[in-house]
Amino acid sequence: MKSIKYQENLKDKNVLLRLDLNVPLKNGVITDQTRINKILPIINFLLEKKSKILVVSHVGRPKGEFNEELSLKPICDNLEKKINLKIGLIKEDIFKLKKEDLFKDSKNQIVFLENIRFYDQEEKNDQNFSKHLAKLADIFVNDAFSCSHRAHASVSKITEFLPSYAGLQLETEINALKKVTSEIKRPITCIIGGSKISTKIGIIKNLIPKFDNIVIVGGMANNILKYKGNQIGKSIKEDNCELIIDEIFKKEKDYPCSIIYPEDVMVGKGIKDEAKIKELSEVDNDDLILDIGPKTIKKINNVIENSKTILWNGPAGYFENPSFANGSYEIAKKIVKMKKTNLIYSIAGGGDTIAVLNQIKAIDNFNFVSTAGGAFLEYLEGKDLPGITALN
Secondary structure, three states, rough: OEHHHOOOOOOOOOOEEEOOOOOOOOOOOOOHHHHHHHHHHHHHHHHHHHOOEEEEEEOOOOOOOOOOHHHHHHHHHHHHHHHHOOOEOOOOOOHHOOOOHHHHOOOOOOOOOOOOHHHHHHHHOOHHHHHHHHHHHHHHHOOOOHHHOOOOOOOOHHHHHOEEEEOOHHHHHHHHHOOOOOOOOOOEEEEEEOOOOOOHHHHHHOOOOOOEEEEEOHHHHHHHHHOOOOOOOOOOOOOOHHHHHHHHHHHHHHHOEEEHHHHHHEEOOOOOOOOEEEEHHHHHOOOOEEEEEEHHHHHHHHHHHHOOOEEEEOOOOOOOOOOHOOOHHHHHHHHHHHHOOOOOOOEEHHHHHHHHHHHOHHHOOOEEEEEOHHHHHHHHHHOOOHHHHOOO
């Protein structure tokens, strides 16, 4: 990929900048600004180069129709305050726009197109739509790694019509993920959570040959506990996944990789309950397993202590209730402690994992935190990402 940071002549060039600003909104208020903070380096870089920046992004899934609740207006307002510059939001029909319409005021250096998913041509990867977008700019920069698993018009097809470059954040993301896929410093451990083991089976199978330890926590660990003959009460579980788990443990035998799962648990009768420690043999029929227990935390922390690289995707329990957040918090604290003494390279990814790190203000104490969801997981699974392939 060609990197935008090595391009010299960017002055007065119209740069079509694809970003992922799909932030959570509640009544028009942004509830998590992590993704906006991540775009500041590329915005500041292009401003310093005196480029004209045309931002393309999306919020939510409007399915090709205008939806005022999914407007980029709150994001423009938020970014204006962060960079102390006026930002224009163009609401006109994209098909009626011309390049000369964008920066009529010479003081304007940055404008946003309204939510690109208001056009159904975006998700259809429509060629004519991409071609029209390309006519508005001189070059294209993809700094939206978290959208790069999508074959969408403003992510992949547009590269056929403009000189195209990787943005600063996209490059940083890929370089970080290389640390856990191709430039590995061992021992390397993956801590993986989530509710469904079927959605993570591809990643687990891909990582077993490469990793020394795979720690399975969260709701998906319940399936393993049941598979191993333990009572899990009324805990969240997936049906018909015995063959998937069987596959994992068979593959484990072929490689020097240890699969680690809970030895004790924290339970409640409901998600709002206080936590109670239980051995696996003590789980009752009406119990909900909602976190890992102290013996499991100790075992995982010992694994972290003996690792040089850590990848974490998915919390250890139902962290929304503080009674069941301890497992996730203790894992985070241990990784942070190791990272501060330069004993470990740490990467975290996924919305829930970021939420955990934000709760204990640990997000800046990881080597890299990925805001990508699907793209992060598909990269780890070894899949080609259309947005990345298009830049190569």
